[in-house]
Amino acid sequence: MHALDWNRSWVRFALVALTCLGASACSQQPVAEFSYNAAVAELPELHQNDIKEGLRRLFGTSVAPRLRAVDPETPEPEEGEEWTLIDIGDEHSLKRGAAVYNARCAGCHGVTGDGAGPAGEHLRPRPRDYRKGVFKFTSTPFGMKPARHDLVRTIRRGAKGTSMPGFPWMSEADLNDVIDYVIYLSQRGEVEEYVTRMAQDEYDEGDNIDFLEFVDALALTRERWESAEDNVVLPLTAKPHYTEDSITEGRRIFLKEGCAKCHGVDGKGQVEWLNPEFLAAQDALPEDQREQINYDAWDEPAPAADLTARLLHGGRRPIDIYRRIYTGINGTPMPAFEALFASKPDEIWHVVHYVQHIIEGGDPLAGIPSLPPAEVVAPVAEPDSDPDADESADAGDEAEDAAAEEESTQAEDLSDDQASADDNTTDSAESADSNASEASDDDASDSDASGDTSGEASEKPVEEPEPVGVEA
Numbered sequence: 001m002h003a004l005d006w007n008r009s010w011v012r013f014a015l016v017a018l019t020c021l022g023a024s025a026c027s028q029q030p031v032a033e034f035s036y037n038a039a040v041a042e043l044p045e046l047h048q049n050d051i052k053e054g055l056r057r058l059f060g061t062s063v064a065p066r067l068r069a070v071d072p073e074t075p076e077p078e079e080g081e082e083w084t085l086i087d088i089g090d091e092h093s094l095k096r097g098a099a100v101y102n103a104r105c106a107g108c109h110g111v112t113g114d115g116a117g118p119a120g121e122h123l124r125p126r127p128r129d130y131r132k133g134v135f136k137f138t139s140t141p142f143g144m145k146p147a148r149h150d151l152v153r154t155i156r157r158g159a160k161g162t163s164m165p166g167f168p169w170m171s172e173a174d175l176n177d178v179i180d181y182v183i184y185l186s187q188r189g190e191v192e193e194y195v196t197r198m199a200q201d202e203y204d205e206g207d208n209i210d211f212l213e214f215v216d217a218l219a220l221t222r223e224r225w226e227s228a229e230d231n232v233v234l235p236l237t238a239k240p241h242y243t244e245d246s247i248t249e250g251r252r253i254f255l256k257e258g259c260a261k262c263h264g265v266d267g268k269g270q271v272e273w274l275n276p277e278f279l280a281a282q283d284a285l286p287e288d289q290r291e292q293i294n295y296d297a298w299d300e301p302a303p304a305a306d307l308t309a310r311l312l313h314g315g316r317r318p319i320d321i322y323r324r325i326y327t328g329i330n331g332t333p334m335p336a337f338e339a340l341f342a343s344k345p346d347e348i349w350h351v352v353h354y355v356q357h358i359i360e361g362g363d364p365l366a367g368i369p370s371l372p373p374a375e376v377v378a379p380v381a382e383p384d385s386d387p388d389a390d391e392s393a394d395a396g397d398e399a400e401d402a403a404a405e406e407e408s409t410q411a412e413d414l415s416d417d418q419a420s421a422d423d424n425t426t427d428s429a430e431s432a433d434s435n436a437s438e439a440s441d442d443d444a445s446d447s448d449a450s451g452d453t454s455g456e457a458s459e460k461p462v463e464e465p466e467p468v469g470v471e472a
């Protein structure tokens, strides 16, 4: 098996080298092929082949990516014939996206988008495995896909406090193509997972998997991506001023509504879960004495964020924090508090202010009212719930500002630290000071990012991983 792969790699390498002879633009290394979900290898060979063939027909290959669907104009094929397919994705843009992706992203995220690139193995949090179709930093309700502008933002600015670098210098065209490609990889992964499950549960060993399973699964995931665009969460009420009173109120709510159960009374979260020694010590304990460790959708320990590290992965603008609380963080134990705050929408903003107070270096404990942490378990919104976006129509200037900010150009996107400082405009001299210091120490604190990042963490785009080649 190994020898065979090795041989094939060499054949491919030789082929590419030959094709490249004389072509001056051909400096790129050959790209590794897509791999398959581990569960595929457990299926009977017939099903494995059907899955590989079905995926190839709809999605092409890593070298020639395509996005196809059944042509609605042509009739059902005769026995032994195949469905006629048409392109629903732009072949050229996918190919350009693949080139950008394989050069800049695959080292961490893997050629297949499985988060298992050679540079990604030891990073915590791990580079996103797109195949689950789950994204954390969304402006959309809990359980939904990200809107396109969410991906623009994540890729432009990176995820502070993680190894996900920002790509502020990337051309608009490359950014668009690479986003299409990330979405494509995600859709391919979701179709693969769905069809694998169908094969496990619904198909007898000797029966071929119906190609329409692939087609339907792709149509479904594409619908979900499309509907995310119309479901952006806007604040229910206008943001009040950032004042001591609001922060204190936020702190009270933080304790009362169960945030402290995960993030701690001191906001330090559960980062010890990232420490292998801590985990080993836990394993050694009798089961009933172990701390209950939560895992994320990618089967990694998922500690509540240490807010005092002052690095919010999903952005530090008030609207970002609002959305993390309101819609939760997909794929992680951070719940959506939409339902809890539905009847008291102002309270979210107070909690936002308390979080801001902490990430600006304020003492999480100072003046904490002596309330016992509540036993309340945070409610989780229904995955497809859709808060009425129209409600924000009369939510006042701040809400509109926030919306406008979302719509903002890339230049504004990058200045979110500034934006957050502006938004904090306050009557309180103390917090004005902390705002002033924020801009300068933000970068400094990013570079030696705390606890949950690897030592390799680089916010700066200069340190790019090697393109993934045959030898990788």
Ligand code: HEC
Pocket: 101, 104, 105, 106, 107, 108, 109, 119, 123, 124, 125, 126, 127, 128, 134, 135, 136, 137, 138, 146, 151, 154, 155, 159, 162, 163, 164, 165, 167, 178, 179, 182, 313, 465
């Ligand atoms: C040095 C490693 C590294 C490189 C290079 C890298 N990423 Fe990431 N990326 C990560 C990590 C780590 C995360 C997970 C962050 C988290 O979970 O908070 C991530 C997360 C993401 C996400 C998920 C955001 C979400 O809402 O869940 C997207 C999309 C993404 N990266 C796109 C890209 C693209 C596109 C490129 C190339 C242009 C790229 N990344 C390059 C490490 C990397």
Ligand code: HEC
Pocket: 136, 254, 257, 258, 259, 260, 261, 262, 263, 302, 303, 304, 305, 307, 311, 312, 313, 314, 315, 321, 324, 325, 329, 332, 333, 334, 335, 337, 351, 355, 378
């Ligand atoms: C069940 C445990 C749990 C509860 C309850 C909880 N959180 Fe979290 N929270 C998490 C986890 C886990 C993460 C890290 C998610 C990730 O992997 O990015 C997180 C992350 C965050 C972040 C960081 C977002 C970012 O951009 O990095 C903020 C802010 C936050 N929570 C605020 C709150 C607030 C406010 C409350 C209460 C209203 C709350 N959390 C309740 C588990 C919880």
